[in-house]
Amino acid sequence: MKKVRPDLYIGTLQDALAFLSGAKWGVTHILSVAPLCFADGMYVSQFCSSALSAQQKQALGRVACELSAKCPCADPDLKPIQKIIPLEDSRDQNLLDYLEDCITFIEEGVQKGIVLVHCIGGFSRSAAVVTAYLMWKEKLSVEDALGTLKQASETASPNDGFMRQLQAFQLSTTGQTETGRKEAIKCGKKIKQRTVVKPKQPVEPATTMYRCKLCSRMVSFQETVSTSFFQVNCNLCSQLATSLKP
CATH class of the missing domain: 3.90.190.10 (Protein tyrosine phosphatase superfamily)
Structure with a gap:
């Protein structure tokens, strides 16, 4: 002091x-x-x-x-x-x-x-x-x-x-x-x-993609009907399978 x-x-x-x-x-x-x-x-x-x-x-x-x-x-x-x-x-x-x-x-x-x-x-x-x-x-x-x-x-x-x-x-x-x-x-x-801090732009979450086991088409989670460790079915294949049922 x-x-x-x-x-x-x-x-x-x-x-x-x-x-x-x-x-x-x-x-x-x-x-x-x-x-x-x-x-x-x-x-x-x-x-x-x-x-x-x-x-x-x-x-x-x-x-x-x-x-x-x-x-x-x-x-x-x-x-x-x-x-x-x-x-x-x-x-x-x-x-x-x-x-x-x-x-x-x-x-x-x-x-x-x-x-x-x-x-x-x-x-x-x-x-x-x-x-x-x-x-x-x-x-x-x-x-x-x-x-x-x-x-x-x-x-x-x-x-x-x-x-x-x-x-x-x-x-x-x-x-x-x-x-x-x-x-x-x-x-x-x-x-x-120099001291202005620009607000961060919101980052959209990454979309998780899956491959349909039947048609091999890449689909998002929203397009899947059933998912599991072994099976992923897309809407198109699921609808086709339903229509082919006797």
Whole structure:
């Protein structure tokens, strides 16, 4: 868990679970940018404090002091407010559509308390979102925003697809607003086109074919009158046999 700006941290799933489980206190808002699905009470079972390094425990402990200094009346028993954005760490993942919600949540959280942005490992998805927030908040380029983030968390490395979308986001947050909007929309459409899953065409069941033992004609099951391991009679042969009966 690394401090990016006053009241803003980037971290891992393990860091988030420390606060969501109630084992640690101090973070008031948690932005989870990964497809997580925890039932009530599962945070406690998922969190393992022994897995934290001494450095992590020290960082988590400092957050409580920071919140106490910022909000002396903060309730230690109050659970963090969590927002889940189900992003996949894929170059085809549409990031642009979620940035407004992410930035709004981070900004409101920073004003009211302390925010933790996390994914699973804290490398790509959370780094992309925090980079976008810094670009918006401090009017930075992609390179400058990511560079200043790396000063806090040197492992931050958004994937190539996220970087392309951050470039489009940069144009929309600079003076080239009209061009930026067009580029962002264009980039968003390309991402959406790549992520559209075409519905599978229904596959008709294969028709089982039989050979009539009398005429050797190939017939489907619907055309058979009697079937057994030894005998298959088609309609035509069965009708002929009936007509020839004395």
